[in-house]
Amino acid sequence: MALVSHLAFSETDVEADADVIVVGSGAGGASIAVHLARAGVRVLVIEAGAWRAGSDLPSSAYGSMRDLLDNWASNLTMGRAGWPIVQARTVGGTTVINSAICVRTPADVFARWQAETGVGGGLADRVWAHQDALERELSVQEVPAGAFGRSNTLATEAATALGWHDHAMRRYVAGCAGSGQCIQGCRALRKQSVDVVFLPEVRARSGVVWSNAPVDRVVFERGRAVGVRGRFRDPTGRRGGRFVARAPRVVVAASATHGPALLRRSGLRGAVGTGFRAHPGSGVIGLYDDPVDMNTGATQGWASMVMRDTPGLKLETLALPLDMLASRFPGFGAAWVRQIAQYRYAAHWVHAVRAESVGRVWSGPFGQPVVWYGLDKADMVRMRDGVYAVARLHVAAGARAVMPGVAGVPGVIDRDSVGILADGPLDPRAYTGILSHLFGGAPMGADPRASACGEDGAVHGVEGLFVADASMIPSNLGVNPQHTIMALARCVGDGILARA
Amino acid sequence: MLWGVPRDAPLPGRRGGRVNALIRHTMCALIPSGGALPGVAECGVDAWIVRFRAETSVMMWIGVVAGSVLFVLTPVWTLGLPVPSLWLGPERLDAHASRLGASSIYPLRQLVLLVKMMACLCWGVDPRVRAVFALAPYPPDPGTWRS
Ligand SMILES: Cc1cc2nc3c(=O)[nH]c(=O)nc-3n(C[C@H](O)[C@H](O)[C@H](O)COP(=O)(O)OP(=O)(O)OC[C@H]3O[C@@H](n4cnc5c(N)ncnc54)[C@H](O)[C@@H]3O)c2cc1C
Numbered sequence: 001m002a003l004v005s006h007l008a009f010s011e012t013d014v015e016a017d018a019d020v021i022v023v024g025s026g027a028g029g030a031s032i033a034v035h036l037a038r039a040g041v042r043v044l045v046i047e048a049g050a051w052r053a054g055s056d057l058p059s060s061a062y063g064s065m066r067d068l069l070d071n072w073a074s075n076l077t078m079g080r081a082g083w084p085i086v087q088a089r090t091v092g093g094t095t096v097i098n099s100a101i102c103v104r105t106p107a108d109v110f111a112r113w114q115a116e117t118g119v120g121g122g123l124a125d126r127v128w129a130h131q132d133a134l135e136r137e138l139s140v141q142e143v144p145a146g147a148f149g150r151s152n153t154l155a156t157e158a159a160t161a162l163g164w165h166d167h168a169m170r171r172y173v174a175g176c177a178g179s180g181q182c183i184q185g186c187r188a189l190r191k192q193s194v195d196v197v198f199l200p201e202v203r204a205r206s207g208v209v210w211s212n213a214p215v216d217r218v219v220f221e222r223g224r225a226v227g228v229r230g231r232f233r234d235p236t237g238r239r240g241g242r243f244v245a246r247a248p249r250v251v252v253a254a255s256a257t258h259g260p261a262l263l264r265r266s267g268l269r270g271a272v273g274t275g276f277r278a279h280p281g282s283g284v285i286g287l288y289d290d291p292v293d294m295n296t297g298a299t300q301g302w303a304s305m306v307m308r309d310t311p312g313l314k315l316e317t318l319a320l321p322l323d324m325l326a327s328r329f330p331g332f333g334a335a336w337v338r339q340i341a342q343y344r345y346a347a348h349w350v351h352a353v354r355a356e357s358v359g360r361v362w363s364g365p366f367g368q369p370v371v372w373y374g375l376d377k378a379d380m381v382r383m384r385d386g387v388y389a390v391a392r393l394h395v396a397a398g399a400r401a402v403m404p405g406v407a408g409v410p411g412v413i414d415r416d417s418v419g420i421l422a423d424g425p426l427d428p429r430a431y432t433g434i435l436s437h438l439f440g441g442a443p444m445g446a447d448p449r450a451s452a453c454g455e456d457g458a459v460h461g462v463e464g465l466f467v468a469d470a471s472m473i474p475s476n477l478g479v480n481p482q483h484t485i486m487a488l489a490r491c492v493g494d495g496i497l498a499r500a
Numbered sequence: 501m502l503w504g505v506p507r508d509a510p511l512p513g514r515r516g517g518r519v520n521a522l523i524r525h526t527m528c529a530l531i532p533s534g535g536a537l538p539g540v541a542e543c544g545v546d547a548w549i550v551r552f553r554a555e556t557s558v559m560m561w562i563g564v565v566a567g568s569v570l571f572v573l574t575p576v577w578t579l580g581l582p583v584p585s586l587w588l589g590p591e592r593l594d595a596h597a598s599r600l601g602a603s604s605i606y607p608l609r610q611l612v613l614l615v616k617m618m619a620c621l622c623w624g625v626d627p628r629v630r631a632v633f634a635l636a637p638y639p640p641d642p643g644t645w646r647s
């Protein structure tokens with residue numbers, strides 16, 4: 001094991017050993033790493049991205065894309081529509097750029113897993129117990145009234161008017177300052193992302209973190225995983241020395257796209273790369289008579305799950321920075337200028353589709369994940385319903401017009417005409433969709449032919465190799481996934497400790 | 501001049517400078533000034549493109565170049581005028597931008613949208629733009645990391 005507790009780069013080749021190697025330092029990786037470190041396990045966390053402390057974090061959307069987002073958010077789904085797959089590549093993973101929304105895993109999810117994949121006897125209780133602990137460790141609290149802002153307040157009023165059940169978000173945030181900048185990373189360090197809370201603790205407990213260290217392959221000997229190898233590369237693209245790390249247990253927690261791609265690059269096949277799912281979403285801008293100033297207040301402070309079961313949607317507010325949202329205003333040239341001039345009067349709200357469509361993940365020629373994914377007709381109907389639902393919410397909040405961002409319908413629709421969205425197109429290419437909640441790619445299940453790992457994260461047929469991130473989740477959740485991912489990762493950690 | 505692009509267009513190199521100038525032309529057509537709002541041309545777009553080129557991913561750069569070349573070559577399709585967009589006057593350029601951006605052909609629409617998105621990243625950080633929307637200027641992006 002190297003003597004330093006954080007190695008950010010090395011010009012020369014590096015070798016190290018540990019009890020457990022964790023590849024990826026995001027929600028799953030950091031959560032299992034700290035769990036193992038607390039039990040006295042020597043953990044080595046190896047992360048592809050750089051470690052950005054509060055003062056290193058960017059301010060602008062450009063800076064966020066350059067410094068935090070994986071490949072500038074330019075990884076697109078392969079399918080009829082090329083929708084961006086948004087993830088982070090930094091120490092702390094996507095928790096650094098997310099809105100820190102904390103939702104416990106619903107009971108129906110476990111029932112579904114048990115029915116469809118054969119996993120789950122007692123899993124729900126173990127996950128919920130870990131979620132209790134995580135909520136304490138990560139200071140989960142409701143968005144404080146002082147940080148709510150007008151956009152979130154308008155959504156609350158709209159839900160009341162429509163009779164839709166709603167709630168203020170509970171988030172992993174200690175005293176939100178309401179800067180509306182979660183996607184650029186929380187410079188105020190109020191967000192309890194795993195780089196702020198768990199990884200320093202891993203280091204304090206004799207664990208080691210390597211950053212700027214993309215793992216290229218898992219190394220096997222006689223059918224068991226014995227380590228990983230890769231090569232240091234800093235954010236400027238400068239290549240450093242090669243690294244080899246050895247451990248009797250390797251945990252892959254590199255996300256639902258990079259994890260399966262890494263496993264496939266390492267020669268694993270079978271169900272590895274299958275069962276990729278997502279909650280694709282899109283946003284609708286509402287235009288109000290008085291300024292909304294959406295960037296004042298929590299980035300995402302309000303949600304409604306009233307449509308979680310039927311038709312399968314989650315509704316949320318989402319403030320995006322001007323430089324990121326401006327291109328969503330309709331029109332080009334002078335027509336766009338007329339629309340963007342109303343930015344202060346705009347609120348941006350979104351829906352996430354609880355999609356049933358299933359895709360695949362491959363490893364591309366340069367090692368990048370290639371995601372084959374598209375929505376079937378039923379999911380496209382949900383997508384359309386989601387746009388319409390958010391538009392109705394805006395109207396109920398008093399918006400005079402909405403900007404749905406759907407090709408083939410007007411860019412600006414006045415409040416009395418939003419009904420046309422109910423008959424909107426079902427072609428995915430018409431929608432400005434993105435994927436931010438990702439699942440599967442190495443799904444868990446009892447049957448080794450249909451799944452990549454068991455509920456303990458152990459990869460079928462390979463000793464010493466585990467999955468502990470979003471890729472093990474075998475279905476959609478219909479709720480924000482970080483809490484489920486972190487708790488499942490800890491369950492995987494329990495299994496490793498039990499075997500030790 | 502090559503297609504109306506000055507030979508002394510920004511670095512790096514003459515060929516690179518022309519590519520940058522095509523991107524600049526497209527961005528300025530998509531994000532012009534109007535009312536109290538400066539256009540991207542007044543927001544340091546030349547330096548921004550040079551920086552973007554140096555820092556962005558290959559895929560992103562290819563997309564922005566492709567979108568800009570497409571923009572320059574297609575007035576014949578949008579307006580029926582067999583000239584590059586560089587030769588169009590302001591009104592026709594605006595009509596070209598609107599029609600191309602609203603194209604029913606998905607890849608064309610997406611490429612133009614990509615250039616617009618990148619132009620907005622440049623435009624939306626300008627302190628004068630932000631002041632119009634009562635937004636505080638951004639502190640610089642440090643671009644640093646823990647070593
Ligand atoms: C904009 C946005 C907002 C979101 N908001 C919320 C929210 O509010 N609440 C919520 O519950 N969920 C939210 N999510 C989703 C949530 O953040 C993710 O589901 C979760 O972080 C995924 O956890 P993970 O461990 O699977 O992957 P990640 O957190 O993405 O971590 C994977 C890590 O592995 C690293 N890695 C990849 N490849 C390699 C390699 N080869 N070698 C070494 N390291 C590698 C990556 O750089 C990354 O750091 C949001 C997502 C996005 C994009």
Ligand code: SF4
Nearest residue numbers: 176177179180182186
């Ligand atoms: S809204 Fe601002 S202060 Fe609150 S968690 Fe997000 S970035 Fe931090």
